[in-house]
Amino acid sequence: EIVLTQSPGTLCLSPGERATLSCRASQSVSSSYLAWYQQKPGQAPRVLMSGASSRATGIPDRFSGSGSGTDFTLTISRLEPEDFAVYYCQQFGSSPWTFGQGTKVEIK
Amino acid sequence: QVQLVESGGGVVQPGRSLRLSCAASGFTFSCCGMHWVRQAPGKGLEWVALIWYDGSKEYYADSVKGRFTISRDNSRNTLYLQMNSLRAEDTAVYHCARYVTGTGLDYWGQGTLVTVSS
Numbered sequence: 385e386i387v388l389t390q391s392p393g394t395l396c397l398s399p400g401e402r403a404t405l406s407c408r409a410s411q412s413v414s415s416s417y418l419a420w421y422q423q424k425p426g427q428a429p430r431v432l433m434s435g436a437s438s439r440a441t442g443i444p445d446r447f448s449g450s451g452s453g454t455d456f457t458l459t460i461s462r463l464e465p466e467d468f469a470v471y472y473c474q475q476f477g478s479s480p481w482t483f484g485q486g487t488k489v490e491i492k
Numbered sequence: 493q494v495q496l497v498e499s500g501g502g503v504v505q506p507g508r509s510l511r512l513s514c515a516a517s518g519f520t521f522s523c524c525g526m527h528w529v530r531q532a533p534g535k536g537l538e539w540v541a542l543i544w545y546d547g548s549k550e551y552y553a554d555s556v557k558g559r560f561t562i563s564r565d566n567s568r569n570t571l572y573l574q575m576n577s578l579r580a581e582d583t584a585v586y587h588c589a590r591y592v593t594g595t596g597l598d599y600w601g602q603g604t605l606v607t608v609s610s
Contacts, residue, residue: 385554419596421537428587428600429529429537435594472537476596479551481527483537 386411386475390484396492403460405487407473412453417477420449420458423486424469432471433458463489494518494599496588501604504578514571514588514601521569522546525591528562528573530584531603538584541573542591556582578608 387410397403407418415436421429431440433449436456446461460467468491473484500512514526528540541562542551550562561574571588585605589597 416594421597423537428602429597430600431596431598434596434598440595440598470536474537474539474596476591479542480553481539481542481551483529483539486536 385480386413386478386482388473388475388482388484390471390473390487392487393485394488394490396490397463398492399463399465401463403463403467403489405458405460405471405489407451407456407458407484409454409456409475413456413475414477415452415456417475418449418451418456419474419476421472421474422467422469423472429472460489465491494590496590496599496601498586498588498601498604501586501606503607503609505610506579506608508578509574509576510578510606512573512575512586512588512604512606514573516569516571516588516590519590521564522566523592526562526564526571527589527591527597528571528586529589529597529600530582530586530606532581532584535584540586543571575606578606580608582606583608 389408391406418436420433423429437449470486470488495517497515543562559577563572585603587603588601590599
């Protein structure tokens with residue numbers, strides 16, 4: 385099983401600041417099979433990025449993804465009030481598909 | 493528009509069974525792999541199971557293997573999760589989600605709550 389470890393657990397930032405979220409895999413993941421999701425309280429998750437760096441439909445360009453192998457990054461260039469949420473990475477290259485434990489981005 | 497609506501959750505005693513349904517609309521259901529993902533109260537996301545677009549293959553998390561069965565009826569645009577031998581640790585909101593190759597889980601239902609308690 386591929387274990388995804390996200391860091392930090394919580395990120396305290398102000399609107400307008402840059403957020404950098406990390407997702408590290410216990411073994412290599414094809415970048416084609418790494419996705420990022422955003423979840424707000426009481427809502428279902430929504431996909432932000434797939435293929436590690438491709439924004440999903442309707443996702444603003446302040447969100448970007450990068451990485452390969454075992455290290456992946458989600459960057460939010462300038463935090464908007466609606467971006468404060470929990471973010472998860474997921475690999476879907478091999479079963480069992482796994483999620484990271486999440487990074488909470490909260491308002492400082 | 494794409495819609496996924498789960499149903500069938502509720503309170504059930506340990507050891508009993510429950511069947512969840514996910515009604516799909518707004519897209520060609522038979523196109524896509526479908527997943528169940530759960531979230532225990534206050535916890536993160538846990539992938540549960542996957543079924544291929546035609547039902548020919550299934551995959552499960554180790555935590556539910558042998559107890560849960562995923563299935564689908566493409567003629568009824570419905571996904572199912574049969575859950576047997578339920579345990580307290582299965583308590584969670586269960587979401588169904590659509591998978592399109594290369595896009596991850598692009599549509600999710602709002603979820604149905606399963607509470608396993610005596």
